[in-house]
Amino acid sequence: MSIIGKDIKQAATLLKSGNCVGIPTETVYGLAGNALDTAVVASIFRIKDRPDFDPLIVHVASLAQAQQYTLDWPEGAKSLAAKYWPGPLTLVLPKAVAIPFQVTSGLETVAIRVPDHALTLDLLQTLDFPLAAPSANPFGYVSPTTAAHVNDQLGGKISYILDGGPCRVGVESTIIAWNEGVPEILRLGAVTIEMIETVLGKVRVKTHSSSNPKAPGMLENHYAPHTKLVFQGAEKDVPGKTGYLGFDTFHPLYPRENQQLLSPSGDLFEAARNLYAMLRILDQQGLEKIILAPVPADGVGQAINDRIRRAVSK
Numbered sequence: 001m002s003i004i005g006k007d008i009k010q011a012a013t014l015l016k017s018g019n020c021v022g023i024p025t026e027t028v029y030g031l032a033g034n035a036l037d038t039a040v041v042a043s044i045f046r047i048k049d050r051p052d053f054d055p056l057i058v059h060v061a062s063l064a065q066a067q068q069y070t071l072d073w074p075e076g077a078k079s080l081a082a083k084y085w086p087g088p089l090t091l092v093l094p095k096a097v098a099i100p101f102q103v104t105s106g107l108e109t110v111a112i113r114v115p116d117h118a119l120t121l122d123l124l125q126t127l128d129f130p131l132a133a134p135s136a137n138p139f140g141y142v143s144p145t146t147a148a149h150v151n152d153q154l155g156g157k158i159s160y161i162l163d164g165g166p167c168r169v170g171v172e173s174t175i176i177a178w179n180e181g182v183p184e185i186l187r188l189g190a191v192t193i194e195m196i197e198t199v200l201g202k203v204r205v206k207t208h209s210s211s212n213p214k215a216p217g218m219l220e221n222h223y224a225p226h227t228k229l230v231f232q233g234a235e236k237d238v239p240g241k242t243g244y245l246g247f248d249t250f251h252p253l254y255p256r257e258n259q260q261l262l263s264p265s266g267d268l269f270e271a272a273r274n275l276y277a278m279l280r281i282l283d284q285q286g287l288e289k290i291i292l293a294p295v296p297a298d299g300v301g302q303a304i305n306d307r308i309r310r311a312v313s314k
């Protein structure tokens, strides 16, 4: 399995010699490698079993570094970066030549962000290249929010995981792109629609997948565990080997040991932090199905409901 530790120097040494390393961010753990090295980028796709049409997010230490790898920032992008970086917001911008097409799956744009995690920011500052890092899970499975989750799934395939503790946010970053100058949210996250509209005014939200998704994080059935998942209300109430992932209230019908609550106190940030870890716990209980309850659709609740909806859809 992988070595799990807090040694930035060891992580940096491995990255400089062309290896991939598991890294913490405030959202979910990433599977990181040198974004400027096409062989390393190819190995990220291989380790994740990720289709090559699904582009990676590039992580940098600062706004200045982001500008080095991108061109033509709309005013709104500058304002968003100034307000929300470091943080769970990814900007899709025209790429500079230095970013290889392997990272962007052939697109002329690159998805880039400054993550808000002290260990990873320190790591990025010691490197003279940015880190391409998709979430550190096999393609299509639930994202990892602890170093142990990464080790469970990719442990045989990477030698080192930088342990930054459990992720503070728990769902992937918000992604925003500009389509002929018009901003469009491609993935919901902890930088909420309201937070973006405070800066840009009204924005379009385009998080539904199409036959040619701009962000395969938008694909239906993208965040699913192995057990069958059903929406609350869509199921017949059949007790037995049924699990329940609720928001703040247990289900009266199912055994308590088959239930998890995202936030007993009804806190949406706590719910986001717990979502993937609790799905993993229930997924390992050998249940026939897991019923998922939606959470209140305010703020980060919209991102949670989006992930739940994708997890249950066929």
Ligand code: TXA
Pocket: 025, 027, 028, 029, 030, 031, 054, 055, 056, 057, 088, 090, 092, 104, 107, 109, 110, 111, 115, 133, 134, 135, 136, 171, 172, 173, 175, 177, 186, 214, 215, 216, 217, 218
């Ligand atoms: O919070 C996060 O964003 C985490 C952490 C590790 O930073 N990363 C993450 O990466 O969620 P990943 O690979 O699981 O999701 C990246 C998403 C994909 O849906 C991909 O399609 C989209 O970003 N993406 C990447 N480049 C893009 C581009 N040029 N245009 C549109 N979407 C892009």
Ligand code: MG
Pocket: 134, 135, 143, 217
């Ligand atoms: Mg992912």
